[in-house]
Amino acid sequence: MASHKQSSILVMAMGICLIPTWAMAGADPAVIQAPPPVHRFLDGKNVGLQALNAAIMAVDLATSRRALQLPGTHEANPLMQSPGAMVAVKLAAVGAGLGISYAMHRTGHHRAERLVPVLFGIPSGIAAIHNAGIH
Numbered sequence: 001m002a003s004h005k006q007s008s009i010l011v012m013a014m015g016i017c018l019i020p021t022w023a024m025a026g027a028d029p030a031v032i033q034a035p036p037p038v039h040r041f042l043d044g045k046n047v048g049l050q051a052l053n054a055a056i057m058a059v060d061l062a063t064s065r066r067a068l069q070l071p072g073t074h075e076a077n078p079l080m081q082s083p084g085a086m087v088a089v090k091l092a093a094v095g096a097g098l099g100i101s102y103a104m105h106r107t108g109h110h111r112a113e114r115l116v117p118v119l120f121g122i123p124s125g126i127a128a129i130h131n132a133g134i135h
Contacts, residue, residue, distance in 0.1 A: 041105045045114060053097050053117035057090040060124035063131035073134060093120055 039045075064086060067073050080086045097120040104113035 056121040060128040
């Protein structure tokens with residue numbers, strides 16, 4: 001059991017935690033600046049990153065289709081065996097990237113929202129470069 005002295009110290013510490021920071025710092029609450037406004041989700045950076053992700057997916061799709069026309073080539077990904085499946089998977093990836101970015105934005109993870117389309121685009125970019133090298 002805590003002694004009376006320990007209880008008093010605990011109550012004082014809890015009371016100090018309830019004092020607003022502006023009062024402890026001696027600042028006028030009217031002088032404290034509000035945090036900078038949060039950017040809109042569809043600002044220039046996000047539109048550009050999402051468009052870049054969609055463009056990389058389209059280039060991967062185009063280079064994959066071209067490479068598959070060559071004799072002796074085959075698609076390694078079983079989900080991408082038909083042309084319709086290829087388009088569907090790429091559209092789903094672009095949509096998922098957009099949706100995850102929006103979820104990151106809504107939860108306040110603004111750096112992560114901008115990183116998502118980059119992370120989605122990297123594998124497709126690598127695949128497009130590989131496909132373009134197939135002769």
